[in-house]
Amino acid sequence: MNTPAGRVRTAVLISGRGSNMAALIEAARAPGYPAEIALVLSNRADAAGLARAAEAGIPTATVESRSFKGDREGFERAMQAEIIRHDIALVALAGFLRVLTPWFVRQWEGRMLNIHPALLPAFPGLDTHARALAAGVRLHGCTVHLVSAGVDEGPILAQAAVPVLAGDTEAALAARVLEQEHRLFPAALAWLAAGRVRLEGDVARIAVPDASGALANPLPG
Numbered sequence: 001m002n003t004p005a006g007r008v009r010t011a012v013l014i015s016g017r018g019s020n021m022a023a024l025i026e027a028a029r030a031p032g033y034p035a036e037i038a039l040v041l042s043n044r045a046d047a048a049g050l051a052r053a054a055e056a057g058i059p060t061a062t063v064e065s066r067s068f069k070g071d072r073e074g075f076e077r078a079m080q081a082e083i084i085r086h087d088i089a090l091v092a093l094a095g096f097l098r099v100l101t102p103w104f105v106r107q108w109e110g111r112m113l114n115i116h117p118a119l120l121p122a123f124p125g126l127d128t129h130a131r132a133l134a135a136g137v138r139l140h141g142c143t144v145h146l147v148s149a150g151v152d153e154g155p156i157l158a159q160a161a162v163p164v165l166a167g168d169t170e171a172a173l174a175a176r177v178l179e180q181e182h183r184l185f186p187a188a189l190a191w192l193a194a195g196r197v198r199l200e201g202d203v204a205r206i207a208v209p210d211a212s213g214a215l216a217n218p219l220p221g
């Protein structure tokens with residue numbers, strides 16, 4: 001596939017269905033989008049997202065984490081070799097279910113994004129929607145952040161909030177959050193690729209206008 005010169009070559013790392021990956025691929029098709037999805041890399045050969053990426057004409061690769069039992073860095077060095085072979089400048093973690101070592105994180109410092117299905121720093125880790133329901137929060141959502149060594153930690157680029165509705169189930173809430181993930185991740189990747197993200201210590205500043213106003217849920221009568 002022909003891609004315009006100057007777009008930032010980006011690898012998307014997945015472990016499963018790849019709906020965020022698909023949203024990134026779709027967004028990157030738009031004229032003027034500053035990143036190109038140049039590789040989809042999975043740690044599982046059976047990840048459904050791999051077939052989706054191949055259908056979209058994106059180069060794919062698999063580095064089976066299972067074959068590196070107990071040798072996390074060996075697994076990551078194999079991934080890194082694959083990523084470098086594809087001349088990648090940015091990495092987007094899109095449902096990549098492996099905790100990364102400080103070594104790998106260092107290789108991609110300031111150049112690796114993750115999407116997390118909660119409003120960090122609330123609910124890092126797994127089962128975020130069930131935990132949000134159990135905690136009774138009124139707003140839940142998703143976060144795109146730069147990856148640092150801690151799990152689901154690192155400078156936050158963008159967040160989207162959704163209301164938790166009366167009678168919500170985990171699946172209903174997850175679906176509402178996922179819809180926002182698919183909007184937020186392509187936007188954040190574009191900012192990073194276009195050089196609009198600047199770090200001040202642990203805080204990311206983004207050269208785009210802030211939203212103003214406030215959200216409240218339930219609505220005060």
Ligand code: GRF
Nearest residue numbers: 017018019020095115116117
């Ligand atoms: C998403 O909810 C993402 O936030 C989380 O894992 C899920 C992956 O879904 N990190 P998909 O593979 O992108 O559909």
